[in-house]
Amino acid sequence: MEIAGAVQGVGFRPFVYRLATGLHLTGWVLNDTHGVFIEVEGDEAQLHRFLERLPAEAPAIARITHLNHTWLAPVGYEHFEIRHSEAAGARTTLILPDLATCADCLAELFDPADRRYRYPFINCTHCGPRFTIIEALPYDRPNTTMRNFTLCPECYREYTDPGDRRFHAQPNACAVCGPQVAFYEKSNCALENKSSSIGLSSPSDYPRTDGAWMRSAEGEDALRAAARAIRSGAIVAVKGLGGFHLLVDARNPAAVQRLRERKQRPTKPLAVMVRSLEQLAELCEITPAAAGLLQSQAAPIVLLPKRLNAGVAETVAPDNPYLGVMLPYTPLHHLLLAELNFPVVATSGNLTDEPICTDEWEAFERLGAIADCFLIHNRPIARHADDSVLWLVDGQPQLLRRARGYAPMPVRAPQSLPTILAVGAHLKNTVALSIGEQIFLSQHIGDLETTPAFDAFQRVIADFLRLYAVQPAAIAHDLHPEYLSTKWANSAIGLNNSDSSDAHSSPQPLLIPVQHHHAHLAACLVDNAISGPALGLIWDGTGYGLDGTIWGGECLLGDAANVQRVAHLRPFRLPGGEAAVREPRRVALALLWELYGDEIFTWEWLAPVRSFAEQERRLLATMLAKGVNTPSTTSMGRLFDGVAALLGLHLRVTFEGEAAVALEHGAARHET
Ligand SMILES: [Zn+2]
Ligand SMILES: [Zn+2]
Structure with a gap:
């Protein structure tokens, strides 16, 4: 039997062991790079029972995506055993996210009679670190950051006892042998x-x-x-x-x-x-x-x-x-x-x-x-994972930041895909890697504004390609030519060129530029498991448009392959470019100017107008009239900013979305 999915690090092999021995079956089970592989032999009726009970009684945190079985001639196994993991073959098994402390471990943690009383690294096959300690596949202790902690006799007994909750719990530890x-x-x-x-x-x-x-x-x-x-x-x-x-x-x-x-x-x-x-x-x-x-x-x-x-x-x-x-x-x-x-x-x-x-x-x-x-x-962290952030919209959870507890669980693709590395945009960057029908999403990386952030971006890409042992056939990047992620994609191609003398080097990955809001539409289609065509309303802050202007209030009709821009917000100007993102009061003036022209600079009764000195207003008027340093945009995010400033909520912001959030909270208190 071949079982794929989130089946490693969840106590799956001990479960198989108990099920098989309980049914008096012999054979073996092992983790390989695809998932779990089992051979069982014995009475035919018992084998059928095994087939039925395995998916039905699997550990609650396991997720089986595929289960195939073939009938073979009996070999004559004497026992059922858990064999050593095999590292060969394509790496498609799911790496589990980190799991919060389970109820059993929590009870032991605060039980003075327990040998792990107040031990800060207690865990078992149902809980504990996974993604943040795994250095390579398959998931076995020597492939984790726990490899330098040698199990003490008592922990070793648990680790090797199929009846124990800590049987093959890779991060198993106690105060005697574990991290401090x-x-x-x-x-x-x-x-x-x-x-x-x-x-x-x-x-x-x-x-x-x-x-x-x-x-x-x-x-x-x-x-x-x-x-x-x-x-x-x-x-x-x-x-x-x-x-x-x-x-x-x-x-x-x-x-x-x-x-x-x-x-x-x-x-x-x-x-x-x-x-x-x-x-x-x-x-x-x-x-x-x-x-x-x-x-x-x-x-x-x-x-x-x-x-x-x-x-x-x-x-x-x-x-x-x-x-x-x-x-x-x-x-x-x-x-x-x-x-x-x-x-x-x-x-x-x-x-x-x-x-x-x-x-x-x-x-x-x-x-x-x-x-x-x-x-x-002193338990090393193999890779960073921020706390994930969610909120409830109409009672349904919506992810705002996907990291610890969720990454790197994949999204299911509608069909088998070539290996594509998607390197994301500039703000709230994450990367994704498609392998077969799975799209593995990285943990949240952040805004690629600083050197440490860009280093983390490169580290995550290298980490993903190494963990899953693949070379991308294509690299998808944002259309924006100045994004660091775009520049990285271009240089990745360049790097490959330099060692093209090597006859065995994989073929050059194809570069696929993707318009920012088209990517939003495609992501939404995959998220909802539909292929389209669909009409997408994409309300965003900033995205490089096909015409080179800043888009962000878009109606796109189409699917993942092609879209048509059927409607958009009426364009307005951003006086000072980036400065207008930090100062919604500039956007407020630009919006008014589109509608009423130069007279708005005398409207002292409006907070954003009042906030500029006479001379600054003259300068802004000239910039808008002549179109100097005033890029054109259809951004919904900037429209929200501008309206928030008009209402006197935020004339300046210190983080992205601050003004729009204030507008939302202000509006939520009133019925319309
Ligand atoms: Zn536990
Ligand atoms: Zn120990």
């Missing part, structure tokens, strides 16, 4: 006598100091030190599953303000982690659908309506009726939140616009100016 936490603070404030590490069974290999940072506690002491620091208003960088978080007391306005200043993030909402659903209900209005999402094994951030007097500082999500909230999703977070028992801001460990930090030595560098201290651990 350590607490670092500035050398000059660390006290020598704080370094006692009572309760630590295995010394970590962490150095005493790293530059300005000094290890002042380990194990249980480290956890307590981090909690103490957060309680006192400090900013603590905590190494989690897919990267670092910056944690502060969400009730403390001064602490939140300091975080905003150091992170250079003046107003964009910050996410909050809360100990339990009960505590969360004090902050937000929770529907059963929202509770289901929060408690799912993806454990995303969910945007929920904020209660009045929610008990978190107003600066956490200023002027915003929503709050982004999540529950603890690793044992370390559970322990920390239980210790604190109040909501904490848990925002990505990065400077604004940079990707999340994953390595502690890099974190000391990059986050050293933001964090007051660090709670780190």
